[in-house]
Amino acid sequence: QVQLVQSGAEVKKPGASVKVSCKTSGYSFSTYSLHWVRQAPGQGLEWMGWINTGNGNTKYSQKFQDRVTFTRDTSASTVYMEVNTLTSADTAVYYCATEGTLMIFGKWGQGTLVTVSS
Amino acid sequence: QSALTQPPSASGSPGQSVTISCTGTSSDVGGYDYVSWYQQLPGKAPKLIIYDVAKRPSGVPDRFSGSRSGNTASLTVSGLQAEDEADYYCASYTANNMRVFGGGTKLTVL
Numbered sequence: 162q163v164q165l166v167q168s169g170a171e172v173k174k175p176g177a178s179v180k181v182s183c184k185t186s187g188y189s190f191s192t193y194s195l196h197w198v199r200q201a202p203g204q205g206l207e208w209m210g211w212i213n214t215g216n217g218n219t220k221y222s223q224k225f226q227d228r229v230t231f232t233r234d235t236s237a238s239t240v241y242m243e244v245n246t247l248t249s250a251d252t253a254v255y256y257c258a259t260e261g262t263l264m265i266f267g268k269w270g271q272g273t274l275v276t277v278s279s
Numbered sequence: 280q281s282a283l284t285q286p287p288s289a290s291g292s293p294g295q296s297v298t299i300s301c302t303g304t305s306s307d308v309g310g311y312d313y314v315s316w317y318q319q320l321p322g323k324a325p326k327l328i329i330y331d332v333a334k335r336p337s338g339v340p341d342r343f344s345g346s347r348s349g350n351t352a353s354l355t356v357s358g359l360q361a362e363d364e365a366d367y368y369c370a371s372y373t374a375n376n377m378r379v380f381g382g383g384t385k386l387t388v389l
Contacts, residue, residue, distance in 0.1 A: 196378065198325075205282070205383035206317070206325065206368050220376055223280065256324055264313035264372045267336070269324035 163187040165257055165270035172276045173247050180243040181273045183257035190238040191215035193259035196266060197231065197242050201253040211260065212240055247277045283308065283369055283381035290387040291359045299384045301352040301369030307379055309350035313372035316345060316354045318365045319383075325368060329354060356386070364388045 168182040183195060196211040210221035212231040219231045230243045244251060255273045258266040284302040291297040301308065301316075308314055314332045317325035327336055329345035332352060342357045352371075356363055369381040 198380070205366075206319075206370075206380040207282075208370070208378045208380055211378070222377065258325075262330075263311075264315045264370060264378065265327065265330045266315065266317070266325070266370070267327055269326075272324055 163259065163268045165259065165268055167255075167257060167270040167273045170274040170276070172278065175248055175277055175279055177247050178243060178245045179247060179275050180241055181255050181275070182239055182241050183270050184237070184239045186238060190235055193261050195240045196258045196260050198256045198258060199253040200256070201250075209242075214240065244275075249277050251275065252277045280373060280377055280379050283371060283379055285369060285381040285384045287382070288385045288387065290389055292389045293359050293361065295359050296355060296357045297359060297386065298353050298355045299367055299386070301354070301381045303350050303352075303371055303379070305350060307371040307373040308347065308352050310374070311372045314345070314347060314352045315370050317368045317370065319368065320365050359388050361388050
């Protein structure tokens, strides 16, 4: 069955970077694009962008355009999200999610808590 | 891209129906048939419950239904059950191949 397993919780200092992984299994890697969504404590879902797992093309929300990078490792069926220049406002749970047909986020990872604190 | 507008809260008694609205623009909700809804239980990842405005994935009870009028999509939960108490989010495809979520609605079963 389709599974997305994310890397573990991270604690980072302001100004640092964080890289979160999302390992996929149970399907052909290029079948679904992978989207990243974050949720600050007590807040709603925020779409960050997506990566085409077939060709590596990316699309970022304007809010994250300058600080976020999505990459993929096809041999490991894994996508990565890196966020630079972290601030306390980046403290959130970060989710990866599959999208096959438009706007069908059918499978989600378990979430990765990133805490930014001095 | 601004978030879609949802009421922060909604409530109903067991057995009643409740409708949650999701208002966008002609560049997202009103412009494409790609609106979906997600249920999020505390401490859990979101779960897809409606896609393509009004379609239900297999396994989702038919008590959940979706619709749209103009730039506003709606999720209706009929025959409310205690287990329906959760946060609900709408989401839409937008111009320029982006995506956007609503601010979320906390549904309370009284």
